Amino acid sequence: MEAFTTHTGRAVPLRRSNVDTDQIIPAVWLKQVSRTGFERGLFAAWREDPEFVLNDPAYAGASILVSGPDFGTGSSREHAVWALQQYGFRAVIAARFGDIFRNNSTKMGLLPVVLPAEKVEALQSAVEADPSTEVTVDLVERQVRWGGETAGFEIDDYTRWRLLEGLDDIGLTLTHADDITEYENGRQPWLPTTV
């Protein structure tokens, strides 16, 4: 996983709520068996509208997405995270996320930042007023900073540590292989197998 410590870049305001993962990457893009090339499918339907914010040249090259609440609801497709990352986003800021999307993001090193709705609104307004506004997402200090404003965010210590170090979950879990074997020895005998 790609480590995340602190990132400074420009931000795109996405003034929509309930941005479900079908919008982030429509199902037709999920047929690929590789992990690359998903940036082309990012918001594929919405990007056909010339007025869509990602088509605004003022936001070209932005690396932080600032969305309305309930971003990443719906389908569990991790392809949504891959598409955002491969397009160039390093962090998504919203007042609330779909649980599975948020989980998937932290496995991949895309930082989901929960800010209070009024802070999200303030940040969206700031980058609408001046698209060149530099925004810093600082995981070390658990802060988002822009134009003299600072907003703190919460993230549990363990997830933060994994992101800061860029650690692979499987490798960590396998250090506890003995615990898994011990647990398996005590499982209830009637539990089904698929064979």
Added chain:
Amino acid sequence: MGRTLAEKVWERHVVRRADGEPDLLYIDLHLIHEVTSPQAFDGLRMAGRKVRRPELTIATEDHNVPTVLGPIADPVSKAQVETLRKNAAEFGVRLHPMGDAGQGVVHIIGPQFGLTQPGMTIVCGDSHTSTHGAFGGIAFGIGTSEVEHVLATQTLPAYRPKTMAIEVSGELPFGVTAKDLILAIIAKIGTGGGQGHIIEYRGEAVRKLSMEGRMTVCNMSIEAGARAGMIAPDETTFAYLRGRPHAPTGEAWDAAVEYWKSLRTDDDAVFDTVVEIDASALSPFVTWGTNPGQGAPLNTAIPAPEETSDTAAARRALDYMALRPGTPLSEIEVDTVFVGSCTNGRLEDLRAAADILRGRKVTTRTLIVPGSMQVKAEAEAEGLHEVFQAAGAEWRQAGCSMCLGMNPDTLAPGERSASTSNRNFEGRQGKGGRTHLVSPAVAAATAVTGRLTAPADL
């Protein structure tokens, strides 16, 4: 203090607990399909890892498969399905391919085989894994990184979600179904209402639901934003499981049932959140917008955006749906009716649709898609396919079909459906398609009239 059902099942599966870390949770059953698994198997291969417990893993082909006989025409879909076959063979995972008698939608076949049992932890790279909670286990959707993690370790690191009780008092009126209940619940608490929670559905109306109805309710927990949904096991659960191929038998059955009976929330347990809903006040429910929380009773009108909890979202949704506030929902005309999916593709759902269509004719394109090949065989043994065909509906092979726009069953741009599936997102059933979520009974009545219709109004 007592414990909730969710806490009991969770505690039983904790492999390792350490301060400041998520619990390491054991996974009893891992379900796999072709869409979210290829990159996970690739990850194993690159790291030189094996599947730790292939015998706790099962795979099926469902999202990409066509529901008419014949091979997959789309080369990209075909390659994805072939990749699953190759991976299942290489890693020793049981697979039910297209054409196999055990093939079907992943959340239909688990319960059908008796693999889904009370008290288990079940995961799948698919958000509708919450379906399996209907048996009193913890079941939730995961992403591909976590699929790889479960394949490699049979565990997942996770924090225990908060608990939410949805207390459904009273009885559902005649003609009001599990689908109407869950659509009403989502409209009440919103698409983010369950975020961070495991929901336990409780109360008289829930106890009276069949297993099929309970699966429909738990299936759409994710549409309320919840991590999982569950219902305490009871005699209805045990009767459903008894005699299924992977259910315990003999003394093991007795021991299992004794344990399963302990899987209920203690009287003095406390939920983090409690929501109450009166079943007796419900009526057939449909969606009008582009998220599952934008719904209303079918006998009402499309609300004004200002009257909803999110005015901007409602405006946008009505624009996409080409609908106007104040229009009675029962005047909305549809082009297509879809009965099927992991939400409503089980035998009981097909019977409900057949009861409406018997002796009537459909006036719109109507797809009836069984959730599995076994459901198909059971429906045909009862002659349901003849009812559908006599009414002019199309009787299809098993698959996800028109739920999600990954196979040939899609809406054309601008087309409108009444669909028994679970998501009315923009473009979900095909780019530019417009979806109204409904119960199987409302879907069938709508097929007859060509506009959203409650069975009682036929």
